[in-house]
Amino acid sequence: MAVNIYASADETSSSKGSAQNQALAAGTSTIDCPDVGQRLTSVPAQAKAQVDKELALLDKQISEAYQRLSTSQKAIQQDPNFAQNAIVGPLKDKRKATIDRIAIAIGRVAAKPQGLDALAACTLRATGNAGQGGNNNQGGNDTNAGGTGNGPVAADFVDITKVKSNVRTPARSAKASKGVFVSKCGVNANKLYNSDNVIVAPGVTNGAHHVHDYVGNQDNDAFSSDQDFAKAGTSCQNKGDKSSYYWPVLRLQDGTKEFDAGKQGGGAEGNTGRILTAKKATLDFVGSPRGKVVAMPKFLRIITGDAKAFVNGTANANASWSCTGFENKVQLKDKYPLCPSGSDVVRTFKFQSCWDSRNIDSANHRTHVAFADAGGNCPTGFKAIPQLVQRLVYDVDAPSVKDNGKTRPFFSLDSFPEQQHKPVTDHGDFINVFDAKLMNKAVQCINTGRKCS
Incomplete structure (x- = not known):
């Protein structure tokens, strides 16, 4: 649930208003907009191209609004209503026009979707990053030394040796498919x-607004x-x-000027630092704990995790972070x-392993596939397919969180600007x-x- 940091009519105490304005002025907030794409359950083929472009435009509008928010601390200090009047309000107007075009495009060839207008308004969400670097790009001793001011922060890291075991594995039935097919595709040494x-x-x-690593297929662009x-x-x-396997790059926020330092998707949208190449990337296809699997259709698309989980919530999140020697004990979300x-x-992605037996994609890129339940069973009407388990290993030192990465810099995912490099936004595409x-x-x-390859 997003937190609207503006006071309502009955919450106008000066102390509360002051705290909220301080959060805005310090840059410790982000923009939270409803995810229109996830609300579209059906898009006719004739409308798909235009709808895809309009959805990408919505992402661009949020990115631009967030960038303006992050550079407007002085204006917000001078006028507490600046963010609402100059950023969030105009963003709503732009989104409404774009959402209207989506509804019209669908309505030309099918029933026009109703109620999408309600998704136009966005809120400003407090991030809790105050005093830890975060969006605070004002300098001083608490700012992440190698970053650009939109995360991560010390609170995004945890000592894995102090986390209780949380890994559970479904029991296999006697009919389980226990084999493994391994595809060896490298670590993106080609720097694609x-x-x-x-x-x-x-x-x-630049539809992702963050940079991806690619292995497998070498013709990968929009x-x-x-x-x-x-x-x-x-x-x-x-x-x-x-096959195309891709995921957001991991960077070391050490001040390195990468090839994309001034470009959209890179430094211009807060994704900075040295891109780290995984020392190992494994792509295993495993079976079902309940029975045999069937072949995946060619060109099946699967997205696992949610690149917008920091503001969307965790319903579609599927991040799993760990360390070698701890993977069977602790997975961090x-x-x-x-x-x-x-x-x-170690970053691990366990992709959806159930397919609806009909579609290679869906309007929101999710409903044609599903996860098995806790017992390993697919939903009614779905069939078990080989499950892609993707494991990425990085040789990177633990950052010095006590001094906000000044001694040993933070590492972080590339992300949409407003997602602030939060680890929960990790995701993979196949x-x-x-x-x-x-x-x-x-x-x-x-x-x-x-076991084959």
């Missing part, structure tokens, strides 16, 4: 980066078609796997791990471009309990 997202924002440059994927090269050892000496940072022969091999391997 961009800030597009061809699943969520096809045809839109304009790649299924035909492009099929014809492209691959970094995978088995050339029958031309909303904290970066401080790993002990000799232990590496487009299946296995050829039929290799997919059948993978399914047989998994269902017969073998």
